[in-house]
Structures are given as structure tokens and as C-alpha cells.
Amino acid sequence: MRPLFHPAIEDVRPEAILHALADPNRAAIFARIMRAGCVEACSALSALGDRVIPKSSLSNHFKVLREAGLIRSERHGVEVRNHSRWAEVEARFPGLLVGIINAYASQGGPDSREAETAGPR
Numbered sequence: 696m697r698p699l700f701h702p703a704i705e706d707v708r709p710e711a712i713l714h715a716l717a718d719p720n721r722a723a724i725f726a727r728i729m730r731a732g733c734v735e736a737c738s739a740l741s742a743l744g745d746r747v748i749p750k751s752s753l754s755n756h757f758k759v760l761r762e763a764g765l766i767r768s769e770r771h772g773v774e775v776r777n778h779s780r781w782a783e784v785e786a787r788f789p790g791l792l793v794g795i796i797n798a799y800a801s802q803g804g805p806d807s808r809e810a811e812t813a814g815p816r
Contacts, residue, residue, distance in 0.1 A: 702762065707788075710765040711764065714762035720748060724743075727740055728760075732779060
């Protein structure tokens with residue numbers, strides 16, 4: 696199996712983060728991972744409100760989030776566990792993630808209740 700690409704925190708660019716979180720579905724997925732700290736089953740994130748994200752789209756969303764430096768994915772057998780890199784990104788770009796996630800929450804976007812107050816639990 697191919698190794699998963701994770702940029703070093705020094706290589707994470709704000710434009711990559713903005714691109715990744717510009718999609719409301721990805722922002723909702725990231726907010727759930729951030730709140731949980733670690734999500735073991737990718738399928739647990741496939742339902743956003745009354746919509747279900749297809750597996751192919753879901754895997755692409757994870758790839759964009761991972762390559763933007765927002766999550767770290769680890770293979771454990773057939774599972775992929777996704778961890779938030781909130782603390783690392785927040786240290787590099789203070790307030791960026793808080794602003795984006797809170798903006799979605801204030802708009803009542805997809806899964807906004809997950810992001811009511813930005814920050815990991």
C-alpha cells in the first residue's frame with residue numbers, strides 16, 4: 696500500500712487550509728474530527744445532516760484535508776484513523792481555524808452544531 700502524504704507543519708500553507716475548508720462538507724468533516732480528536736471509522740463521517748456523502752467523495756475529502764495539513768491519517772489494518780492537527784496548525788496560524796469554523800457555525804452550515812465553539816475537546 697502507498698504511504699499517506701502528510702506535510703510537515705512548516706510546509707503547511709494558509710491557502711491550502713483555506714482551499715480545504717472552503718467546501719462546507721470538508722469543513723463539517725474537519726469539525727467532527729476536531730471535536731472527537733480521533734475518528735476511527737471514516738464511514739462515521741459520511742452522514743452530514745440529511746445527506747450521505749458517497750465513499751469516493753469522502754475519501755477525496757480526507758485526502759484534501761490531509762494534504763492541507765489539517766488531519767493525520769494512520770492505517771490500522773483495514774481501518775484508517777484520522778486525527779486532528781488542530782494544535783499544530785493553531786500554533787503556526789493563530790486564530791485561523793477558529794475564525795473559519797466559527798463562521799460556518801454562525802451561518803448554520805452543514806453540521807454547524809458540531810462547530811458551535813471552535814477548538815478541540
